[in-house]
Amino acid sequence: MGAVVGVAAGIFFVTALFFVLIGCAWLLYYYLPIGNQFTYFWGFFAMALILVILGLIAGLIAARAVKRGSPPTPDMAIEEARRIRETVSSGSAAASSPGTATVTPAAGSTGSSGSGPADGAPAPSYGAATPHGAEASAPGGGEGAVS
Numbered sequence: 001m002g003a004v005v006g007v008a009a010g011i012f013f014v015t016a017l018f019f020v021l022i023g024c025a026w027l028l029y030y031y032l033p034i035g036n037q038f039t040y041f042w043g044f045f046a047m048a049l050i051l052v053i054l055g056l057i058a059g060l061i062a063a064r065a066v067k068r069g070s071p072p073t074p075d076m077a078i079e080e081a082r083r084i085r086e087t088v089s090s091g092s093a094a095a096s097s098p099g100t101a102t103v104t105p106a107a108g109s110t111g112s113s114g115s116g117p118a119d120g121a122p123a124p125s126y127g128a129a130t131p132h133g134a135e136a137s138a139p140g141g142g143e144g145a146v147s
Contacts, residue, residue, distance in 0.1 A: 021047060 029043025 021051075 025044040025047035028046040029040045032042055032046060034042050
């Protein structure tokens with residue numbers, strides 16, 4: 001609703017500006033010492049000339065400001081790329097070589113309970129995903145056992 005009212009206000013403003021420019025053109029015709037009563041177009045030409053000169057001045061000022069300004073630098077993107085590079089390089093140094101699996105002990109198993117391996121190695125975690133995405137279950141069945 002507010003946008004519609006804003007657009008309507010803008011239309012009224014532009015229309016008022018148009019009428020002000022027309023009034024200035026008639027006023028220029030009235031004060032210009034050129035022509036007779038049927039040469040009112042000189043006022044419109046004079047108004048157009050004034051607007052063109054104002055446009056040129058504004059364009060030159062804008063071009064000068066653009067040339068003076070420094071080009072934008074993507075500081076945030078450069079900083080983010082640096083952080084990503086640091087994360088990737090530190091993560092690749094700490095990771096094991098591809099193709100080797102890391103075995104983590106299951107919660108609560110120490111490897112010395114008699115049901116685990118005899119050499120004292122930790123028991124493998126059976127909650128890890130298998131290569132095909134199916135969840136492995138503990139040997140001997142149980143909930144979610146894959147047959």
